[in-house]
Amino acid sequence: MGSEIIFYILSALSIFSALVVVFSKNPIYSVLSLIVCFFSIAGHYVMLNAQFLAIVHIIVYAGAIMVLLLFTVMLLNLNKESEPHKSNLIKVAAIVTGGLLMLTLLASLRTSQLPVYVSPTDLGLGTVQTVGKSLFTDYLLPFEISSILFISAMIGAVVLAKKER
Amino acid sequence: MTLILFKTLLILIIFLISLGIAAYSTYGERKIAAFLQDRIGPDRAGPFGILQPIADGVKMFLKEEIIPNVSNKWLFILGPCIFMVTALMTSAVIPWGLPLEISGVKYNLQVADINIGILYVLGVVSLGVYGIMIGGWASNNKFALLGAIRASSQMISYELAMGMSVIAILLMNDGSLSLNSMVENQGTGKLYGFINISGMNWNVFYQPVAFLIFLICAFAECNRTPFDLAESESELIGGFHTEYSSMKLGLYLFAEYINMFISAAVISCLFFGGYNFPGISYLQEILPANIVSLISVAVLFGKIIFFIFFFMWIRWTIPRFRYDQLMRLGWQWLMPLSIINMLISGAVLIWIRN
Numbered sequence: 001m002g003s004e005i006i007f008y009i010l011s012a013l014s015i016f017s018a019l020v021v022v023f024s025k026n027p028i029y030s031v032l033s034l035i036v037c038f039f040s041i042a043g044h045y046v047m048l049n050a051q052f053l054a055i056v057h058i059i060v061y062a063g064a065i066m067v068l069l070l071f072t073v074m075l076l077n078l079n080k081e082s083e084p085h086k087s088n089l090i091k092v093a094a095i096v097t098g099g100l101l102m103l104t105l106l107a108s109l110r111t112s113q114l115p116v117y118v119s120p121t122d123l124g125l126g127t128v129q130t131v132g133k134s135l136f137t138d139y140l141l142p143f144e145i146s147s148i149l150f151i152s153a154m155i156g157a158v159v160l161a162k163k164e165r
Numbered sequence: 166m167t168l169i170l171f172k173t174l175l176i177l178i179i180f181l182i183s184l185g186i187a188a189y190s191t192y193g194e195r196k197i198a199a200f201l202q203d204r205i206g207p208d209r210a211g212p213f214g215i216l217q218p219i220a221d222g223v224k225m226f227l228k229e230e231i232i233p234n235v236s237n238k239w240l241f242i243l244g245p246c247i248f249m250v251t252a253l254m255t256s257a258v259i260p261w262g263l264p265l266e267i268s269g270v271k272y273n274l275q276v277a278d279i280n281i282g283i284l285y286v287l288g289v290v291s292l293g294v295y296g297i298m299i300g301g302w303a304s305n306n307k308f309a310l311l312g313a314i315r316a317s318s319q320m321i322s323y324e325l326a327m328g329m330s331v332i333a334i335l336l337m338n339d340g341s342l343s344l345n346s347m348v349e350n351q352g353t354g355k356l357y358g359f360i361n362i363s364g365m366n367w368n369v370f371y372q373p374v375a376f377l378i379f380l381i382c383a384f385a386e387c388n389r390t391p392f393d394l395a396e397s398e399s400e401l402i403g404g405f406h407t408e409y410s411s412m413k414l415g416l417y418l419f420a421e422y423i424n425m426f427i428s429a430a431v432i433s434c435l436f437f438g439g440y441n442f443p444g445i446s447y448l449q450e451i452l453p454a455n456i457v458s459l460i461s462v463a464v465l466f467g468k469i470i471f472f473i474f475f476f477m478w479i480r481w482t483i484p485r486f487r488y489d490q491l492m493r494l495g496w497q498w499l500m501p502l503s504i505i506n507m508l509i510s511g512a513v514l515i516w517i518r519n
Contacts, residue, residue: 028302032299035295051280052281052284055284056284058288058292059284059288059291062291062292063291063292064321064324067295067298067321068321070298071298071317071318074314075314127280128280128281128342129340
């Protein structure tokens with residue numbers, strides 16, 4: 001009963017903060033409520049007994065990515081220039097890419113099935129040991145491929161930063 | 166006594182102790198600075214100036230509170246609150262001593278023994294950035310913003326090396342992330358496999374490089390000299406807390422000392438055996454368990470106070486780094502060094518265990 005109440009509170013918080021992200025006029029408030037949203041999602045992970053996922057979620061999203069986002073927003077806020085003019089071509093391109101993304105999402109949602117519910121408490125699915133073991137045995141190839149993706153992104157960032165000088 | 170009552174009491178005691186130690190760290194810092202610079206230091210309030218922190222606290226509370234007109238009021242107040250809360254939150258996973266036994270029931274002197282202990286510490290530390298950034302931005306002052314940006318980029322950079330250096334310890338600990346099991350493992354077994362002193366199997370003897378990296382990163386994470394670029398008064402007036410006054414400034418300064426206290430505790434737990442001390446098993450044989458438990462708590466606090474002293478010693482010994490030097494040290498020296506350390510210790514462990 002107690003966990004159900006916590007679940008409802010967390011869900012309400014995550015939905016409310018996600019809505020604030022979209023509707024708030026001030027970009028700083030959007031970023032801060034996005035952080036709140038990440039925290040409530042981490043709370044959901046803890047409720048599912050996946051403490052490792054919860055803390056990694058907080059470290060990666062709230063601790064690193066959102067800090068950089070907040071950086072950018074704060075620095076842009078410093079010099080209050082108007083938004084750069086967007087040409088029609090860019091607008092059309094944005095609409096097309098957005099539509100393509102939606103199409104992909106819809107297509108993948110249509111064929112996917114809801115996973116069978118397993119009680120998380122007795123399996124310990126979210127602990128470090130199980131996550132690590134399955135990453136390095138069952139999902140080794142996707143894991144390595146994504147790490148190559150990260151390395152290429154890192155090298156790309158370094159190359160871009162070097163060009164500025 | 167139920168478990169919840171015990172935990173509540175424990176949390177209260179830990180908070181009071183951290184606040185007390187933080188308050189007396191300010192006094193200690195001024196005394197040590199005075200000693201190193203051949204001065205006397207504070208000596209007016211009470212004998213040896215021992216009441217100085219209380220006088221400072223009263224002063225902080227009674228000063229006029231100024232909120233800049235143009236700044237974002239709520240965020241301005243939120244900044245120091247977040248900084249203080251994150252500073253206090255870390256103490257939840259630190260094992261403070263051997264379990265106490267009250268009327269036949271064992272009580273762990275640890276608020277939460279979660280299986281992700283050290284990751285929790287790293288996660289909460291990474292959230293401390295928000296207190297600084299929000300406060301610095303909401304001040305609407307270029308110096309404050311510059312200080313906030315310096316502080317947060319520094320903390321993000323040094324978190325990586327910090328996490329990497331901890332991995333070497335995790336490898337030795339059979340992959341368990343719980344701080345409690347780390348401390349327990351350092352209390353059992355022989356040092357290097359043949360030196361038989363009980364409670365002396367400390368990680369620092371196996372991982373001196375990881376210890377050095379972690380120590381340097383802890384300095385950087387706490388914004389302490391030689392890495393106090395966020396508040397370097399000769400360049401930025403006061404850094405991110407330039408616009409703050411009264412107790413809100415007090416919270417920022419206070420939280421820095423709490424951070425120092427907690428990082429000293431984490432260093433002691435990870436590398437210096439936590440509450441273990443040489444001869445612990447002999448004392449366990451001749452003394453009742455609860456007394457040994459209290460001694461172990463005292464030993465941990467002795468280690469913590471030594472590291473706080475070390476933090477202050479470094480502060481008055483080494484001058485501040487330049488910003489590019491700071492970044493070069495973090496990214497080009499500590500990061501590769503910690504990765505190499507991790508690889509070597511992994512290889513050695515595999516070689517020994519096979």
